[in-house]
Amino acid sequence: MNQLHTPKASRNQEAARLSFMPSVSVSPSGRTRRGGLYRRWSRRVDLSAAAGSPSGCTFTCVSAKKTALTVLSAALLVPAMLAAPAHADPATPSTVPADGKGKPRKAPPPPSSMSSVGGAALGQPGTQVTLLPGAPALPANLTGRSWIVADADTGEVLAAHNPHWRLPPASTMKMLFADTVLPSLPKDQVHRVTEQEMADIGAGSSLVGVKEDTEYTVHDLWLGVFLRSGNDAVHVLSAMNGGIEKTVKDMQAHAEELQALDTHVVSPDGYDAPGQVSSAYDLTLIARSGLQKQDFREYCGTASAQFPGRQESGKPRDFFEIQNTNRLMTGAGGISPYKGIAGVKNGNTSMAGSTFTGAAQRGNKKLLVTVMNPDAGGINSVYEETAELFDWGFAAAGKVKPIGQLVPPKSADTKSKGAPAQSHEQSQAATGGDPGDNGLGTALGIAGGALAALAGGAFAFNRRWPAGRRGRRSTDEDLV
Structure with a gap:
């Protein structure tokens, strides 16, 4: 597997998460410019929580410091200036890999039956959407094998294509x-x-460029993960967490807690490995969970940074x-920068192709x-199709009937929410039903206030749950 990354960090996986999304987890090309104008930045965006300590799953204000990147918008409301990775990848093909005969490789068909977590419609192959009068049509010529558009506040799934x-x-x-x-490493x-x-x-x-026998703060290492998708930083942090094997087990357990049941973890950095899979639905759940964490939001909201950042007086x-x-x-x-973009993470490997989860606000x-x-x-296709789906989602708000729901974590109070989520195997014999009937909508309410201005703007998001080896080549453009 060959990871496609920046020329200066050929072995560095891209990593960046956005700080705009509410959290749902329990803690232990030449396109027309879309939206407002953005000023190029070269310094780090450092987000910090506003006064007051968070409690439970409540978001705190996240503000950019004076050293943060400056963002200009046509309107002074540009939600979540959280920086995700900016690829400076090596030359990449502009077409689908050929089959050896000069013809584009034919995409495999989706499974005939998939998980129904979040609603029966989400387990059906093909595009699922229920347009109401006045709703815009979905973008034409979408080619993603799997995609999903969801409301971050309510958890309602507006449209999806093979999401599981x-x-x-x-x-x-x-x-x-x-x-x-x-959460486990200071x-x-x-x-x-x-x-x-x-x-x-x-x-x-x-790689971000971690050196042996050199000291780094955990903060430095996370910047290496989020900004440069550094697998070296991932391996060091995994060692600090008890080792790769333990970290993989921890990740699998957390995925199950989030009800991201399509996900099977083999490597913590996303490096291609047999059996390592996830889904558009699961990645959306995971991003939503991560964005509830202050530090996660901070790192996701960093556009550029000094590495390593830790400097001691008298010891340059x-x-x-x-x-x-x-x-x-x-x-x-x-x-072109997307107006209101707030994250989250992109990836690209020979096995996965290009992948991206994004968060945006208008x-x-x-x-x-x-x-x-x-x-x-x-590589640009994943960004272009994401931007088109964002455009559609904002235009279609209130004009479509939700086809499903982003489910809450298992540890959330699930009383009166109906039957528990089903895995892919369990859903084989599952029957249909209105995704709104399980009460998940009320469980996922997020009271959110948003204000995006120039550098120093703040975002407040409140969300409450109910009581309760080196010889092998890799092609990952931005393994997270």
Whole structure:
């Protein structure tokens, strides 16, 4: 597997999560510019919680410091200036890989039966949407093998295409890694990297540039994960968490807690591995959970940073600039920045193709979109199709009947919510039903206030649940 990443960090997986989304987990190309104007940034966006400590699953204000990136918008309301990775990838093909005869590779058909978690319609193959009078048609010529558009506040799924198709996730798996491990490691903890911790990093992996026998803070390492998708940083943090094997088990357990039942974890960095899969539905659940965490939001909201950032008085050390790789955030590669973009993470490997989960906001409407493996075009296709689905979702708000729901974690109070979510195997014999009948809508209410201005703007999101090896090549453009 060959990870496609920036020229300066050929083995560095892209990693960036956005801080715009509410959390749902329990803690332990030449397109026309879309939306407002964005000023290019070269410094880190450092987000911090506003006064007051969070309680439970409540969001706090997240504000950008004076050193944060400056964002300009046609309207002064540009939700969530959270930076995702900005790819500066090597040259990539503009068409689908050929089958050896010069013809584009034909996409495989989706499974005839998939999981029904979130509603029976979500387990059906093909595109699922219920348009009401006045609703815009879905974008034409979408090629993603799987995608989903969901309301981040209510959890309602507005439209989807094979959302439970279990596919390789590439770097988007790093969202689950961060959501699982981040709460257990103090950000100011200093760690000296060992040779053993750097062993067994997949060949072709993207790297942030972690050095053996060098000290880094946990904060530095997470910036390496989120901004540069650094597999080296992932391996070090995994070692600090008890090792790769334990981390994989922790991630799998957390996925099950989130009811992300399509997800099977093999490697914490998303590096292609047999049996490692997730789905558009699951990645959306995971992103939504991670964005509830203050530190997750901070790292996702960092456009560029000094690495390593820890400098001691009288002990100068070398550092370099690292930048995020989300093209909808940075405008790299001919993709215009998307107005209101707030994250989350992209990925690309030879097995997964291009994958992306994004969060964006316009006015009071907040959406999550995940697109997996477009079958046409190059790396930019995943961003273009995501932007089109965001445009559609904002225009269709209130004009479609939800086809399903983003479910709450198992640990949330599920009384009176109906039957528990079903796995893919359990749903084989499941019968249909109105996705709204299980009470999940009331469980996922998020009271959100949003204000996006120039640098220093703040976002407040409140969400409450009811009481209760090196020789192998890898092609991952942005393994998370």
